[in-house]
Amino acid sequence: MSSVHLSLACGDYEIMRPLADGSVRPDGVDLTVLTGDRARILVAERRAECDLAEFNVVAYLMESERDPDLFALPVFPHRRLRLGFIFVNRAAGIDDVADLAGRSGAVTGERPAAVVWLRGILNEHFEVGYDDARIVDPSGYLGRPHESRAGVEDLLLAGEVDALICPSFPPSFLAGDPRIGRLFPDYRERDLAYYEQTGIFPIMHAVTIRRRILERDPWIASSLFRAFCEAKQAAYRRVRNPRVMPLVLFQHAWEEQAELFGPDPWRYGLGGANAANLGTILRYSEEQGLVTSGRSLGELFADLDEAGLDRFAGY
Numbered sequence: 001m002s003s004v005h006l007s008l009a010c011g012d013y014e015i016m017r018p019l020a021d022g023s024v025r026p027d028g029v030d031l032t033v034l035t036g037d038r039a040r041i042l043v044a045e046r047r048a049e050c051d052l053a054e055f056n057v058v059a060y061l062m063e064s065e066r067d068p069d070l071f072a073l074p075v076f077p078h079r080r081l082r083l084g085f086i087f088v089n090r091a092a093g094i095d096d097v098a099d100l101a102g103r104s105g106a107v108t109g110e111r112p113a114a115v116v117w118l119r120g121i122l123n124e125h126f127e128v129g130y131d132d133a134r135i136v137d138p139s140g141y142l143g144r145p146h147e148s149r150a151g152v153e154d155l156l157l158a159g160e161v162d163a164l165i166c167p168s169f170p171p172s173f174l175a176g177d178p179r180i181g182r183l184f185p186d187y188r189e190r191d192l193a194y195y196e197q198t199g200i201f202p203i204m205h206a207v208t209i210r211r212r213i214l215e216r217d218p219w220i221a222s223s224l225f226r227a228f229c230e231a232k233q234a235a236y237r238r239v240r241n242p243r244v245m246p247l248v249l250f251q252h253a254w255e256e257q258a259e260l261f262g263p264d265p266w267r268y269g270l271g272g273a274n275a276a277n278l279g280t281i282l283r284y285s286e287e288q289g290l291v292t293s294g295r296s297l298g299e300l301f302a303d304l305d306e307a308g309l310d311r312f313a314g315y
Contacts, residue, residue: 003030004217006224010054010207012036013077014239015266018231026227029220052224054078055208057281058113061291064300071211073221074270074278074301075228078205082117083194084187085166087173087180092162097126097183104134105163108152112290113204113281114167120284125194130288136161156180192260199273200280201265206301214302225304229268236264269305270297 010016012035018024020033034050054077055063064070088094094103100122107115122128136155153172156164157179164170164180173180184190195201207228214221242250257265267274278297286293 003028004220005030005032006051006213006220007032007034007049008052008207009034009050010052010077014235015232016077016235018234019227024227024231024234026220026223028223029227031224031227051213052207052209054205056113057203057206057278058116058285058290060206060208061282061285061300065291069211070208071214072206072208072301073225073228074274074304075207075225075268076203076205076266076274077207079201079203079266080114081191081195082114082121082202083184083190084182085114085168086118086122086183087156087164087166087170088183089156089159089162090179090181091159094162094183097122097128100128100163100183101132103162104136104160105165106136106152106155106161107165108167113202115165116284116288116290117202117204117281118165119288120280121194123287125197133163195261198276198280200277201261201273203274203277203281209302221302221304225268225302229306232264232266232268264306267306269307270301270303271305271307 006029008019008031010033012020016033016035019031020035025031052073055072057076060070060072064072092103094100119130123130136152152164153170155161156170157172157177163183170180209221209224239245240254247253270278275297278301282291282295282297282300285291
């Protein structure tokens with residue numbers, strides 16, 4: 001049987017690198033991996049040039065309502081604990097999460113997963129309701145009107161908004177600007193408490209695939225999934241070597257991670273904690289009006305799980 005040729009666009013992650021360098025190959029699939037091209041990962045029109053693509057999970061939930069051919073494998077190349085990514089203007093008098101009530105907040109980012117996770121967590125676990133703060137969204141991505149032409153970070157620094165939700169670190173924060181600080185200076189302890197309470201290590205991205213590919217060759221799902229899992233395990237073995245990572249306390253950090261999060265924090269599949277993880281972000285997306293309700297995880301993701309790879313040999 002000749003191989004099926006497929007292309008994958010994804011970030012340059014360690015857990016994807018064995019697929020990119022060819023040291024792990026999916027059975028029956030000749031896979032070309034494109035890394036580093038953010039346009040192919042983030043922009044729908046470019047992403048369509050590839051058969052598989054890393055995709056912000058909330059953007060996928062939204063886009064799949066408009067494009068019924070869009071489907072996803074339960075492969076999650078990017079996750080992130082999020083409570084360290086809410087920033088405040090230090091002059092706004094916000095000393096506690098309760099102080100957000102009645103204030104204004106801005107959101108930023110090309111895709112909304114970080115925003116949706118954080119607004120949902122604040123609502124569910126910190127009693128900050130969705131309507132308790134005025135949301136400014138200059139990008140308009142969340143469907144809100146453009147309220148300012150200024151950069152989102154500039155709004156915070158100028159005091160035009162009191163808080164800012166970001167998917168990454170604002171340059172002013174990294175530069176040590178005294179006007180900006182974290183809402184939760186003790187974010188590490190709060191992130192760990194959230195994980196201990198919920199078992200959720202928030203999923204940010206998934207890997208999409210076209211339904212027509214699986215309708216034509218159903219076995220491709222399990223072949224690709226097995227290869228993603230093998231690549232992740234190969235990455236674990238590589239970075240487990242202290243000589244690979246230039247971190248002084250790497251051994252301590254690795255052992256602490258295993259103690260807190262188990263041996264496979266980036267576990268793929270729909271089993272175990274991942275079902276609750278995806279169910280939560282789906283619920284948050286529905287609550288925030290980004291997607292309609294009623295879809296199940298089985299309609300959105302191929303029913304695959306690492307614990308039963310052999311069971312899906314004929315998927």
